[in-house]
Amino acid sequence: MAALHRAVELADRGAGTVLPNPVVGCVLLDPDGRTVGEGWHQRAGGPHAEVVALAAAGEAARGATAVVTLEPCNHTGRTGPCRQALLDAGVTRVLVAVRDPWPTAGGGIAALRAAGVTVLDLPELAAGGDPAAVSVVSAAEEVNRVWLAAVRRGRPWVTLKAGITLDGRVAAADGTSRWITSPPSRADVHVLRAAVDTIMAGVGTVLADDPLLTVRDDAGRPSVRQPLRVVVDSTGRTPAAARVRDTGESAAGAATWIATAQEVGAGADGRVDLVGLLTELGRRDRRHVLLEGGPTLAAAALDAGLVDEMWLYVAPIALGAGPSVLQGGRVGTLTQAHRGELIDVARFGPDVRLRYRFETTSLGDPVGPPGPGVSDSMI
Structure with missing residues (x-):
């Protein structure tokens, strides 16, 4: 063999x-x-x-x-x-x-x-x-x-990526997040971005960080091939001047889809139906979605059984306050916890990258009712 x-x-x-x-x-x-x-x-x-x-x-x-x-x-x-x-x-x-x-x-x-x-x-x-x-x-x-997985299920493979502190924070209490992780980790993220055909983020991330969501080299130059950028934006709040809308030279012509609840469909909470969104991406021949943020969107995707892999870049710093990598999820007790399997551990400068695999569903059945204090600011 x-x-x-x-x-x-x-x-x-x-x-x-x-x-x-x-x-x-x-x-x-x-x-x-x-x-x-x-x-x-x-x-x-x-x-x-x-x-x-x-x-x-x-x-x-x-x-x-x-x-x-x-x-x-x-x-x-x-x-x-x-x-x-x-x-x-x-x-x-x-x-x-x-x-x-x-x-x-x-x-x-x-x-x-x-x-x-x-x-x-x-x-x-x-x-x-x-x-x-x-x-x-x-x-x-x-x-x-x-x-x-994409062909068998009719929806793309989903990789959730986050840069976090030792205590699981993605930003400080004042909202600052640049940069939690080191240059080697960020370079590896661009390698990951280059391997996918879709990058997805919530409108909260767009409003807070104004990311470009493109593949770039160490000098900041965009690659020739760029994934589709998808903003999960239930009510269409993405600003006209947001960098994620830029399709010019700085973005190497990268396309953008602002996915609203009116276009894709809404769940019981009125927000974008993530299962419907991924199914539509599958119909558009998208095979691999990199989910980059924010914490509410990440928790919603995990709760819906849509996250296949999680890539965590852990920096050797602790904050003690600030938003966590997952927020507003539906898990209310330990028996409902999402359990991953550790696939790989790698070091990038002072950081450690952990890769976990999750059992997913094709329909994205939720694990239970929403928990208290769920915010829609990220979607």
């Missing part, structure tokens, strides 16, 4: 550049098990991983085994079907780590088998308890988690 783990490594190179498409890696092995070609999907509209690997292999692809992280596509979009490319190249065996859940592109396994190609469907082996299959299927699912 070493070739499949290598294919997963290759797939990961496309993270952040292929959206709204999946990341995919492919390794071609000759009959003696030697690698004759490798490839990964590098950008939406570009050659798929199988086509890149086949080009690298040339004639050595005839009689080879293709090891792929995702079922070869079976349709013609901006590129032709990878199923046909494999057949034309003379590949005789294919190992598939994950089946394609998108009905439009699915069916590659069946089509290859119908054409006489031997296909090893690893999810079948994993379902039977084969430990090696379970390992590679899990790795292939993880590297492609954003796209797979």
Whole structure:
């Protein structure tokens, strides 16, 4: 299974550049098990991983085994079907780590088998308890988690990001928050921003901080590719001069959507229906939302079962007062607490980045009635 783990490594190179498409890696092995070609999907509209690997292999692809992280596509979009490319190249065996859940592109396994190609469907082996299959299927699912979750659920993967103090504050009592975290942490945030296709913030954050919400380099220059900026603004309070509305040179043409309750729909509290908003983003082919603030919006998304991952940049300072990373949530007792799984710990300068994974729901069912003192100032 070493070739499949290598294919997963290759797939990961496309993270952040292929959206709204999946990341995919492919390794071609000759009959003696030697690698004759490798490839990964590098950008939406570009050659798929199988086509890149086949080009690298040339004639050595005839009689080879293709090891792929995702079922070869079976349709013609901006590129032709990878199923046909494999057949034309003379590949005789294919190992598939994950089946394609998108009905439009699915069916590659069946089509290859119908054409006489031997296909090893690893999810079948994993379902039977084969430990090696379970390992590679899990790795292939993880590297492609954003796209797979978005397609299966009909809404984007949501990453909640916050820079906090040791006591969980995102600002001081007087509202100052620049800068809680260090330059290395802020640089890593821009790496994260570059890997998503949507950045979301509440109108309270826009009113308090007037953020630009763009991807920038260390010198402050905007990147060529910019995510869609979404402001969750129930009543349309975003100022006309707000920097998040800037689509000029300083924002590299980044687009902005001011999402109001009138346009998206409102929940029982009269605020923007977050489930409806994410569903609409899914319809617009948005796969990965980075939720940047504020505390009320973050708590509402967590309560609605919409947060898949939480990235916390913890600075070695304590305030003792000021707004917390989550405010106005619905959890009223410990048994209702949202429990995450620690995925990764990394250090950036004096700060520590903690990554947690959460179990989410497709419908965003709330955990209970609103708690006392819920404010709508952030949404």
